[in-house]
Amino acid sequence: MNQVNRRITLASRPDGYPTEANFKLVEAPVPSIGPGQVLVQTLYLSLDPYMRGRMNAAKSYAPPVELGATMVGGIVGKVIASEHQKFKVGAIVEGRLGWQDYGVSDGRDLRQVDPAAGPISTAVGVLGMPGLTAYFGLLDVCQPRPGDTVAVSAASGAVGQVVGQIAKLMGCRVVGIAGDPRKIAYITRELAFDAAIDYKTEDLDVALDRACPNGIDAYFDNVGGQVSEAVFRHLAYRPRIAICGQMALYNVEAPEPGARSLRFMLVHRARMEGFLVSDFADRWPEGLKRLSRWVKDGKIKYREDVVEGLENAPKAFLRLMRGENFGKLVVKVADQRPTQGDNS
């Protein structure tokens, strides 16, 4: 076992887009554990948009990362030492142990992952937080009905790709919005979305008119900003809008001016709701069970963007912030199988 724990810490708070200088790789001894604790070796680190919010000093729905502290993040790892009854050495677990090689947990935030259910990286993807976010945000917040037109932004991302496929399963017309010809091809050809719009090259109003002739009944919003404002001009009657993320605005240095009026809310009799996946924590087993079944049956496909090496996490995170990832972004931190000489 490598005796060094590399941690990526928050070195400074970004103004606008983060840079690599906001992060610092620190080496420390691998921590030891006490009674009731487990030591987990990180195999995959999940990179997600919410992390940008934690880099700010302002309190949001969760406390900020302190300067000098390890960046927060979900990981999939292997238990390599345990004084905890439930988690045995060798078990694969998912938890929120942050951007580091090794983490210690008291087990409360750990979830055992069944390696037979699929590649273990999916425990932070389609069979983890992003998949559950899609599941509850679409089904419980957007409440689509068969025949509805469902629009989703960041449509090829970790959450968006699952949103669109569940909506297709339900008999909805699905329109994905993304910013790259490869992403557009992927969601329409691989995932069978009914239409796709490239917000970087198309006139949004023209494209939405064409793709949503009967208006938009449900909108799953991952990005906010101008894309959403265009969607709001194309709503049907009594649409449901789920606010999941506002990625387009996380890196603006000053509050960005936009269309101020919420008049569309009453003109269309819209309902808009903000949610976090943690709001549905008591129903995660339900969501995971169904998502697993759909993945096994090939009804839900997924695409990962895998980066090698913990040291490359900051650079990969900057790609995520610019929408340059293609699929669920994960960092492969270590091999799942023990390497020679590894005596764990």
Added chain:
Amino acid sequence: MNQVNRRITLASRPDGYPTEANFKLVEAPVPSIGPGQVLVQTLYLSLDPYMRGRMNAAKSYAPPVELGATMVGGIVGKVIASEHQKFKVGAIVEGRLGWQDYGVSDGRDLRQVDPAAGPISTAVGVLGMPGLTAYFGLLDVCQPRPGDTVAVSAASGAVGQVVGQIAKLMGCRVVGIAGDPRKIAYITRELAFDAAIDYKTEDLDVALDRACPNGIDAYFDNVGGQVSEAVFRHLAYRPRIAICGQMALYNVEAPEPGARSLRFMLVHRARMEGFLVSDFADRWPEGLKRLSRWVKDGKIKYREDVVEGLENAPKAFLRLMRGENFGKLVVKVADQRPTQGDNS
């Protein structure tokens, strides 16, 4: 009976704030009626913010007023000729007969008003559309619970004054936002709101911090714009926001830039919903029954701003657009009791 029907028509469409030149008073003969119709003499004309939207060419939730056509509007009037079984001569009715001395109806949009229930002008006020808007918007959209902090904008207006009083009846802490020291004094002293904020003279963030120490659980929004953006910075957990009107933005010449981010929706897990009183048309009898009881019992007070003379309606409407009315704005068009020589 006066043989001339004065109609106030839409002469031109306004850019931004309307002016008197946008209206034109036209004289025409009093219309005659056919089988199944009634002739109604207007006694009170209601002036309401939604009328501004109808002056635009763009289709909204209702069609625009055509150039040269009589301005739309709710009225309370007296049936002075009838070939309709249900409505007898002398009956007091409420309907949407527009800005004119006399209107013809087939009875479908008329509602009989009980003059014993209170001053008949209340049929376009607390016991009419504005009262019902407050009733359903607060109870069904905002869904307040006792102990909730309820904020309402345009708090002394036709809708706002009723919203706040129903919320008080329910055991809520009520915070009214208005733009005049007389209005502030009225809602706190006469209507017993717990706190009031003058958005024209106070720092909204400081005032909201003071008035809503536990955050805002329910917000009934009549105005939108900067006032709402400040309210959104002071939300509690799982707040409900009813979008009833966006008065602050009806008269802007170009889309006004505002804070673009909807991130507050997910940070606070807010639900926002736009509604029209017509969405609850099947439950108006329920609402009117309860509002009437509360008014009779003195539990709901109301304040009217009465202007004399149909010819003064345009000028009064401009006051409404600038928030210079104080209470429900109505135009007294004719006396309720027949004048001498009136042989109706």
